[in-house]
Amino acid sequence: MIERLKDLWAHRELLWNMTVKELKVKYKRSVLGFAWSFMTPLVMLLVFSIVFSILARGGDVQWYAVFLMSGLLPWLFFVNSLMQSVGSIVANPGLVKKVYFPREILPIAAVGANIFHFVLQMLVFFVFMLLIRWHFSPWLLLMPFILILQVVLTLGLALLVSAANVYLRDVQHFVEVALTALFWLSPIVYPVGLVASQFPKFMPLYLVNPMTNIVLLWEYAIYNPHHYGPQVAYISFWGILITVVFSIVTLVGGYYVFARIERGFAEQI
Amino acid sequence: MEHAVEVREVSKMFKLYHENVRSLKEKVLFFRKRGYEEFWALRDIDLDVEKGETLGIIGANGSGKSTLLKCMTRIIYPTSGKIMTDGSIAALLELGAGFQPDLTGRENVYLNASILGFSRKEVDGKFDEIVAFAELERFIDNYVRNYSSGMYIRLGFAVAISVDPEILIVDEVLAVGDEAFQRKCLDKIDEFRDSGKTIIFVTHNVDVTREICDRVIMLEEGRIVRDGIPKEVVNHYHQVMETEEEASEQGNRKIEITEVRLLNDRGEETNDFYTGSSMKVRVCYEAREPIVDPVFGFSLDDYRGFTAFGTNTALKGLEMGTVAGDGVVEFDLKSLPMLEGRYLVSVAAHSRDEQTVYHWQDKLYQFEMKSDIDDVGLLYIPCEVKTGPQAG
Numbered sequence: 001m002i003e004r005l006k007d008l009w010a011h012r013e014l015l016w017n018m019t020v021k022e023l024k025v026k027y028k029r030s031v032l033g034f035a036w037s038f039m040t041p042l043v044m045l046l047v048f049s050i051v052f053s054i055l056a057r058g059g060d061v062q063w064y065a066v067f068l069m070s071g072l073l074p075w076l077f078f079v080n081s082l083m084q085s086v087g088s089i090v091a092n093p094g095l096v097k098k099v100y101f102p103r104e105i106l107p108i109a110a111v112g113a114n115i116f117h118f119v120l121q122m123l124v125f126f127v128f129m130l131l132i133r134w135h136f137s138p139w140l141l142l143m144p145f146i147l148i149l150q151v152v153l154t155l156g157l158a159l160l161v162s163a164a165n166v167y168l169r170d171v172q173h174f175v176e177v178a179l180t181a182l183f184w185l186s187p188i189v190y191p192v193g194l195v196a197s198q199f200p201k202f203m204p205l206y207l208v209n210p211m212t213n214i215v216l217l218w219e220y221a222i223y224n225p226h227h228y229g230p231q232v233a234y235i236s237f238w239g240i241l242i243t244v245v246f247s248i249v250t251l252v253g254g255y256y257v258f259a260r261i262e263r264g265f266a267e268q269i
Numbered sequence: 270m271e272h273a274v275e276v277r278e279v280s281k282m283f284k285l286y287h288e289n290v291r292s293l294k295e296k297v298l299f300f301r302k303r304g305y306e307e308f309w310a311l312r313d314i315d316l317d318v319e320k321g322e323t324l325g326i327i328g329a330n331g332s333g334k335s336t337l338l339k340c341m342t343r344i345i346y347p348t349s350g351k352i353m354t355d356g357s358i359a360a361l362l363e364l365g366a367g368f369q370p371d372l373t374g375r376e377n378v379y380l381n382a383s384i385l386g387f388s389r390k391e392v393d394g395k396f397d398e399i400v401a402f403a404e405l406e407r408f409i410d411n412y413v414r415n416y417s418s419g420m421y422i423r424l425g426f427a428v429a430i431s432v433d434p435e436i437l438i439v440d441e442v443l444a445v446g447d448e449a450f451q452r453k454c455l456d457k458i459d460e461f462r463d464s465g466k467t468i469i470f471v472t473h474n475v476d477v478t479r480e481i482c483d484r485v486i487m488l489e490e491g492r493i494v495r496d497g498i499p500k501e502v503v504n505h506y507h508q509v510m511e512t513e514e515e516a517s518e519q520g521n522r523k524i525e526i527t528e529v530r531l532l533n534d535r536g537e538e539t540n541d542f543y544t545g546s547s548m549k550v551r552v553c554y555e556a557r558e559p560i561v562d563p564v565f566g567f568s569l570d571d572y573r574g575f576t577a578f579g580t581n582t583a584l585k586g587l588e589m590g591t592v593a594g595d596g597v598v599e600f601d602l603k604s605l606p607m608l609e610g611r612y613l614v615s616v617a618a619h620s621r622d623e624q625t626v627y628h629w630q631d632k633l634y635q636f637e638m639k640s641d642i643d644d645v646g647l648l649y650i651p652c653e654v655k656t657g658p659q660a661g
Contacts, residue, residue, distance in 0.1 A: 014383040021369060021380055028371040098366040099384055100343045100358075263346045266339070267283065 004259055008102045015105050015112070022084075022113035037117045038124065041072060048072075048189050061191055062228045066134065069125050070222035071188040071215045074146075077118035078154055078211060079179050085110035085158035086165050086172045093269045103262050104255070107162040111154055137224035146217045149247055153210055156250030159258040166268050167261065186212045187219070193231025207236055213243040270355035273436050273467040274318040274341060279350030281311040281336055281491075310336040311347070312491040320355075323468040325478030325499060327506050328488035334471045337488070338362065338440050341469065356435030356467070359385050363440075364425030370414030374405060377413050378428055387432040395431045402453070403427035423450060430457050436467045455481065475503045501609075507572040508611040508635070516613075517631045524560055524592070524618045524627035528553040531614065531636050542605055544640040544649050550600040552616055554628075559593040563627060567600055567616045570632060571647070577607060583621055606648045607638045 008015070027033040048068055052061075061067050085107035089096060092106060129136075165171040186209065187195065195206055206212060216234055219225070225233035284305040310333045318324050326334045339345045340352055342360040367384045368377050378399055382392045392399075400409050403423040413421065430437075439458070458481060462468055472478060478485050478499055485502040487495040489509075495502045532549040533539050542548055550567050566581025582589060582598065613632035619625060642649055 011386070013388050014386075017380050017383045021372070024376070025369055025371050092367075094363070095367045095384065097344065098363040100360065101384060101386070266344045 001256070001259065004102065004104075004255075008104060011102050011105060014101055015109060018105055018109035019112035019116070022109055023116060026113070034120075038121065041069065041076060041121060044072060045069065052189060061232065063132075063223075066129065066132075067191065067219065067223050067229075067232060068189065070219045071186070073118060073121050073125060074150060074215060074218045075183065075186065075188050075211070076121075077114050078150065078214075079183070080117070081111045081114040081154045082157055082161060082175055082179065084114065086161045086175050089162050089166050089265060090169070090269050096269055097266045103265055104159060104258055107158040107258075108155065110162075111151070111158050115151065135224055135227045137221070137226065139221045139224070142217065142221045146214065146221060149217075149244060150214050152251050153214070153243075153247035156247065156252070156254035158254070160250070160254035163254075163258040163261050163265075166265050182209065182211060185209060186215050187232075187234075188215055191229070191232045192216060192219075192234040196234060197231075207234075207239040208242070210243040210246045213239040270353060272317045273320045273322070273355055274316070274469070275351075275353045276314050276316040276337075276341070277351045277353075279311055279314045279337075279340060279347040279352060280309060281333075281340060281345070282348040283308045283310055310491050311340070314350070314491075314493060316486065316493065318467060318469060320467055321465045322484060323462050323482045324470065325475075325482035325485040325502075326469065326471045326488065327473075327475045327478060327485060327502070329510065332488040333491040334488055335362075335440055336491075338438055338469065338471055342438055354436065357386065358436045358438060359429060359432050359434035360438040361426070361429045361440065362438075364422050364429065366425075368413050368421065368425065371412060373412055374400075374409040374416070374424060377424070378409075381425070381428045382432060385429060385432050386434075391432070399424075399427045399431045402431065402457075419447065419450075426450075426454055430454070430461075434466070436469070437461060438469045440471045441473065475506055479503050504572070504610055508613075516633050518629065518633065519631075520618070520626040520628040522628055523558060524554050524556045524563055526552060526554050526616055526618060526628045526630055527595075529614070529616050529630070529634055531634065540636045541639055542636055544606070544608055544638065544642055545604055548602045548605055548636075550602070550614065550616070552598045552600075553595070554592075554598070554618060555595050556592045559591050560627065561591050562621050563589050563592055563618055564621050564623075565589070565598040565616075565618050567614060570613045570615065571607075571610055572613070575647075577612065577647070578602075579615075581617075605638065606650070608640050608642060608644065608646060608649055609638055610647075611635055611637050 027036055030036060032039075045065055045068060049064055052064060052068075088106040088110045089103060095101075095106075096103065161171050161175050185206070196203055199206075213236075217240070219232050220235055223229075223232055225231075285308050286305045314333075314337065326337065328334050336345070338360070339362070340347050341354065342358060342362070344360075344362070365377075365381065367381055369380065372380065375396075378396065379389060379392055383389070400406055403420070403426070405420060405424055405427075408416065408420065413424075416424070437458075455477070458468060458470075462481065468481075470478065470482060482499045484497065485495075485499045486493050487502050487506055495505050528551075530538050530549075530551040530553075531540065531542075532551060533542060534547055536549075552565060552567070554565070556563075564581050564583045566579065566584075568579030569577045571577055580600070612635060614634040614636065615629070615631045616633070617629040618627040619629070620627070640649070644652070
């Protein structure tokens with residue numbers, strides 16, 4: 001394991017180059033280029049704003065747009081990272097079969113490129129919040145910690161699913177379905193208070209999902225529920241602890257599994 | 270480590286599945302039913318590659334050459350055994366592996382170099398050299414998707430060769446590009462060799478190995494069957510390839526050639542003969558019915574199909590009369606003039622007008638010429654050399 005990390009470190013420049021490549025290639029032949037990375041969140045913002053204002057007849061959440069974005073942007077980062085990394089190894093047979101390099105670079109680069117998109121989207125989001133003179137809470141300072149937590153979880157899952165997908169192509173379809181379900185099981189479109197008041201019995205189960213806790217943390221830090229709407233806030237100590245432990249275990253376990261089956265990649269794809 | 274590469278008892282087995290079952294449903298349905306055959310691409314390979322050595326690996330398709338290289342470069346891993354390497358490795362298993370069509374030549378140079386394990390700094394200093402070698406000065410800022418296949422290959426090779434590994438592993442990549450560029454690549458590899466780098470080289474163009482390798486190994490069904498100086502191994506390779514293709518038998522078998530023996534000076538059966546020694550070709554036959562005036566003959570061909578010598582009973586003015594039952598014809602070659610190499614023996618029995626072939630064994634037997642003589646060529650011609658001042 002130490003050897004692998006050393007090897008990965010020795011290839012850090014390749015990791016960087018592959019990440020940059022992901023970013024460059026993605027929008028290379030499109031007219032709008034990078035602007036596309038803002039399209040998905042903007043369209044979702046528009047659609048959910050309309051749908052939610054009809055369903056909740058407005059008023060329930062102040063500044064719904066800010067609330068939605070504070071959970072949606074991290075969520076999209078999570079989804080895009082996994083969707084791109086799950087196929088990252090099977091999509092590069094030319095490299096995997098012909099060149100030696102630490103194979104984990106492929107899924108890690110996919111996550112890395114999405115970190116970049118995420119940070120960029122966040123910056124635009126914060127410019128918008130500054131324009132509307134948002135009342136920021138001091139919890140904002142937690143953001144680097146939340147980002148690291150989410151990256152740890154995402155990397156672990158990315159390594160796991162990308163490796164598993166080499167042996168069983170069902171994995172990529174499974175990931176897609178699972179992510180769609182998890183999206184509605186996380187308090188992104190609706191405030192967590194809705195679940196707490198309507199289905200109080202399910203709350204412990206609801207909080208088992210690590211992405212729920214991470215989304216709640218982002219909302220807590222960015223949306224400032226104490227000022228704008230307490231129904232958005234639900235931070236449980238146990239939820240966070242479970243999430244931290246789960247994320248670390250996922251990363252270590254995911255990397256372990258990856259390292260174990262990585263030797264067969266060139267023969268399997 | 271003493272050697273650049275040490276291969277110890279390496280075997281590699283591939284599972285050849287009868288059907289490529291990959292989805293969960295199929296995996297469950299065919300659980301444990303999924304049959305496969307074991308295919309041993311490498312068996313018990315032991316090999317030391319010296320530092321600074323240029324090693325060629327040859328062998329027929331499927332003999333395990335590429336598998337061995339892939340094991341050395343850690344792309345795949347042996348089923349058993351161990352491979353140790355000492356020094357940085359650049360592997361050219363495919364030129365331009367990882368080229369991105371939607372990036373420019375310049376961007377791809379940096380990306381490809383880092384895939385091969387080299388840093389931006391290292392490439393910076395050599396960028397102009399790479400572009401000049403690839404002859405792509407005018408196109409380096411164009412997208413690679415617009416490159417011709419020749420340009421693509423040239424750039425791939427230029428990047429790979431410009432990086433400065435201690436061990437260079439090359440698989441069959443010189444088969445591409447025009448002749449001038451191939452020449453340039455070989456020169457570059459020569460340069461590499463002269464600077465004391467270790468080179469391991471797989472190719473089908475075995476004559477190239479003769480030109481640039483210090484040592485050649487030949488693989489057959491995953492085993493090393495020959496290991497030595499290029500000339501000998503390449504000769505052996507040609508012979509094996511030729512024999513496999515050409516040995517054949519035909520005829521109506523009214524006379525059947527039952528046995529052919531190659532005998533040396535002492536009358537012992539052998540496959541090794543020495544320049545200047547004698548050889549007897551003893552042909553035993555059985556005539557199934559009485560045959561009037563048959564002709565028996567033989568010929569010696571080298572692996573290129575060049576007939577070194579041939580004769581028959583008719584050419585020697587012999588009348589066999591009517592033959593029936595078992596018999597023997599012996600050709601006594603007093604002195605073999607050939608230098609080193611492998612020769613194929615064909616034996617035939619036919620009618621005098623050559624219209625009817627009774628039995629013709631074409632290139633079915635072989636023997637090896639050995640020699641202590643240092644002179645070169647096909648044949649040994651006794652030669653004395655005199656030196657002195659020019660007359661007049």
